[in-house]
Amino acid sequence: MVLEFLKYAYFNITKGDDMNDILSKCANKAYMDLCRTIKFKxxxxxxxxxxxxxICDMLVNEYNALCNAVNACSSENEEQEIFDNEHNRICEEIIKTYSEISDFTYGQAQKWLNMMLKYVLLIEEDSVLKSYLHIPVDSYIMQAVGSNNPKLKYCxxxxxxxxxxxTVGKYSESTSKPWSKWNYEEYIAFQDSIRTAIAESDYNSPIEWENEAWIEVAEYRK
Structure with missing residues (x-):
């Protein structure tokens, strides 16, 4: 009962919604995580x-394409590579479409797609995409990745x-580049660095680490 209430309160998801309805509502919710950074024309x-x-309609269709692409692979390494390629293609499509009415960046596109995928995972925990998901980048995650703060144990x-x-370096509120202005090269290098670190940890996937790290930084910033 509690889970059904939270699904409705946060995503407006009801028992009668099918998977496409859920995907659409997650895509719409994800938009709220980046809309304040958009400079419209x-x-x-x-x-x-x-x-x-x-964009939301496109993301509904592309979610199924992502799942199909991963399922068609023969090895885990191939699955990650295919997921990354499809992820990049989708982000470029978002930029191409949304740039017609705004100055839209890769940093903003990744936030829309990654938050949509994260929200779907919260609702459908057995998603075949879980192990391959990218970390949604925002300032909280930038701090969690690049801070030496001893009070943050997940850094x-x-x-x-x-x-x-x-250049690149440790996280700094004053000198770090805002995530909403990142390009693809900056974004994928950041993701690769996280993957390497997580592979040497006890976490099963980057998104598993992200959940704990993001909450910790959010609590710290209160």
Whole structure:
């Protein structure tokens, strides 16, 4: 009963919703995690709503494509590579479409796709994509990855956070490049660094670590 209440309260998901309904609601919810960073070229609310719906509809279809692509692979390494390629293709499609009404970046596209996939995982915990999911990048995760703060036990303490200067290093609120301005090269290098660190840990997947690390930073920042 509690789970059904939370699904409705947070995602507006009801017992009568099928998988496509769930995917659509997760995509719409994910939009809220990046919308404040978007610089629109229009003030027309109807146009904004139209393009948001376009992306959400696309993400519903692409979720199934991601699952099918992974299921068709013969090895775990191949599955991750295929997932990464499909993930990049989807992000580029989001950018291509949304750039018609805004200055849209790879950092924003990854947030939309990654948060949608994370929300689906919260509801469908046995998703075949779980092991391959990317970490949704925001300032909390940047801090969790690149901070030496002794109060944050889940910090990876890596020097891989993109900086405004064009280099990488530890996380700094003043010198780190905002995630919403990242390009693909910065993004995938960041993800690869996390994967390498997690592979040497007790976590089964990066997204498993992300859940604990993000909450810890959120609590610390209160």
């Amino acid at each position: 229009t003030v027309d609310g109807n146009i904004k709503a139209e393009y948001k719906a376009k 990876l303490k890596l020097e891989c956070v993109p900086k405004k200067s064009g």
